[in-house]
Amino acid sequence: MNMEPATGKRPRTTVRSRGRRTSIADRISDLPDVILGEIISLLSIKDAARTQALASRWRHLWRTASLNLDFRGLPANHNGVLLDIILAAHEGLVHRLCLPARYLSDQAAAMEAWIQSPALDKLQELDFYLLGLPNTCVDLQSPPASIFRFSSTLRVATISMCSLLDYPVETLRFPQLRKFALVAVNISEDSLCHVINTCCPALECLLLRTNFNVHGVRINSPTLKSVGIHASVAELTIENAPSLERLLCLKMHMKMRVSVVSAPRLETLGYISHHEWGSKIMYGSTVIEGLCVDSLTTMVRTVKILAIHMNSNLDMTIVLGYYKGFQAQVDFVTFFVLNARSLESIQLVVDSRNYSREFVSGQREKLQIEKRASRGPNNKLVVQIVQCLLNVYIGKH
Template sequence: MEPPGRSSKRRRSDSGELEAGESSPVAAEATEVPNPHPATPPSPSSPPSDEGGGGGGGVDHISGLPDAILGEIIALLSTRDAARVQTLASRWRHIWRAAPLNLDSRELLDADEALAGAVSRILADHPGPGLRFCIPSHIVRDRPAAVDAWLRSPALDSLQELDFCLDRSCWSRRELPASTFRFAATLRVATFSELDLLDAKVEALHFPQLTHLALQDVSMAKGSLHTMISSSSCPVLECLLLDNCYGCRRLRISSNSLRSIAVGVDMHIGKPRLKEVTIVNAPCLERFLHIKIDEPVNVSVIVAPKLETLGCLNDEIDSSRLVFGTTVLQGFLVVSLTTVVRSVKILALKSLYIKLDTVIGLMKCFPCLEKLYIKAEQRIGGVVNIGISLNALISISRQ
């Protein structure tokens, strides 16, 4: 690939495509970095040669591919690399503009002002449609007008992935720009971090194609959260992450499409945080993960016949309560065992001290278990991960 640092005159002589006086691509200039390993660019105008065989001897197979396939390849590249392919020849600039735009601002410049300029130039230079747009959440707080203008750009029409990523701690939050919701009909993946989601806007939304939703350090009311993840609002939602969601203490989930749920809560004084999750009806749910076990979240499972992966249970004093019908677990302690859970095959545990009898007793609730993961924290040492043979445990439990 031609390094952007080389002069336009040198590029014209190498590629034979750029006309005299033609300026370098705007997006390539915005993401320009030195390349310590210069390489001679291929010549798209030349047909692939069979000399050398096996891809050697200067054979250029890539340039012989149709523009449609090259566009798919460019759409999978990082933002920086996709923009830099334009320096190869004028044909590549046309292909970059024709390919769906994958714009991740974290790959551009560090300073906010320079980053904002680079994003604006790329959006102005690309006609769309949009594939993915990623912007740090603090930019929404610091430059709301600029973010709103970016989201209204034609380059992001029909956007499929939107990521307001968690980049730095924002003590002050902002409401999502109104232009965010123009993508509701096309979004497949969405991440909202360190933002406020207000009832009036969220409750009227419908995401017919959304399969992955992540809410991180988000403030939203109970009604808004229920509405957003409901089958009526997200009929094909498969993966849900709720990490530090505030404003809702009790969540009831009914979804015919959800396959994976992950919940995590940090300790924050004075903020209403998620304390209880009830799986009312989730016929396709396969995984439920409690990703931050220092703050307990009580979980009740009413209908989830395909639930195979469960974690992470812990045996600390303020451990979470897990309820399957009328079977109740408090940490590793089996409070009530009326029915066994045969669907669970993978279980993750965290313990200060490993007690084999306790683990064996816990396994009676999950008789079809195939994999067991235990993370042991010793007060006088570090963290110890222990793998235990289920065959050995089953043999001991039968003695």
């Protein structure tokens, strides 16, 4: 594509300043065609088409620009017809395609024709979006095999409201896929683990939401940086994820167990909630059950953000075992001291070998307890540093 600015006379805008008329050159139109085409490709389909009205030079750019083709940007009564016309007449390619997930079953023939269009040969983003989540997987159909013809070029994909069978999944490979979401999909555990750990060697972001027939998920990925899960999964195990930075269980169902074996770069973990009775997050020797943390000795080495979900009106107590006064532990507790307005008490359990009056005095100063008290009677907080000997509390200060 030509990188040089197009020659010829540029449109100019005339403005009035202090009684004088001043002509200003159209600098945007001076940009090379390749940059203007990139600008058009970032716009919605409606706004991209409107660029033809800017100046005569923009007309040929629209005809050949890579399109962001989102079904939601087309008039509701004629979106299917317009999509046919655009795919047939447009001279350029489509880099992003967003279609309603229900069309995988309701409009299977039309979907097949759209997907086979040459305009989609180098598709980079595919999104089958949902307007509402189904309650069961009974009516979910297998998608047409043609939706996987973009596997070599896709970088972002959302697959929703369908049933993925084992055989076609086992043959898939997405060498460039960076972001992948499975929403309300019926898929087996083996197939899901194959998708995550084998067929997406460049995968960085993964979202699992309301998927069916999956009891446990095991992740072994050298590239994954972010995992979000909102599904009825009983066990999630991060066996080996050297690049993982964020692990967010957006909805922990009852008795869900999350185990992190190896994730040396993990910085964000959660969320934990008092609502999810019986659910556990295990990170090395650290076990978090509900809002009870047995120990932070392993987790605080890397985790900087611990996401917590709770009722803002809840009167609560935090109990932190095996407290040694490390700076990471001090920072963690100080955050609650200064910011948790509904918090009534904090209890820090200290091993008898580390316990002394000097230790208690120094920790109370480091935790800025007096700063919290200075804010007034409505910010009253009781901080207890207790001595533990053979798991029996024998002192309070």
